[in-house]
Amino acid sequence: QQQVKQSPQSLIVQKGGISIINCAYENTAFDYFPWYQQFPGKGPALLIAIRPDVSEKKEGRFTISFNKSAKQFSLHIMDSQPGDSATYFCAASMKTSYDKVIFGPGTSLSVIP
């Protein structure tokens, strides 16, 4: 059962552009929504996270937008750079499950010069 959906599967953006990745979840018990960045051969690293009591969170060039009623959230990467090229995973978890994190299928982002 795929509890977190993610799109697009892959994304190509020009340097300086905006990268947008969308996710949707099904389980309303989720209360923590992190985004992870993963480079080839490395473990995922936490990029930014949001809780459902806020609609937006911004950290530098990265912004999460959260729509609780639609059960959707998205990641915006402003001024995308070639160094941002990686795979991005949205995820969801709930405190009642020992913080078990459920990952979306991932988006492969390529930022071209």
Next chain:
Amino acid sequence: GAVVSQHPSRVICKSGTSVKIECRSLDFQATTMFWYRQFPKQSLMLMATSNEGSKATYEQGVEKDKFLINHASLTLSTLTVTSAHPEDSSFYICSATGGRGGYTFGSGTRLTVV
């Protein structure tokens, strides 16, 4: 910040042998550790959850006799792939909760069974 060290980073083993992967929390006590498996160009699939001093909880479809998890201390969890076969070749990643970062991943182990 919270650091999780995972070793080895790469291992090649012969079919039928067992391989142990270690996951250590370096600067915090990990109340819970998780083991994930990732196939090329796919997402992370949770295999099991382990709490210090208790038996691991395995996800549906994961063979607990095949993937032995031991969480003997608050800083160390191990995953042993027993009687490994080529289909067990994958990228294994651990993560831990308990540090200030909340949820920290190790750098992963690339297992190749030949």
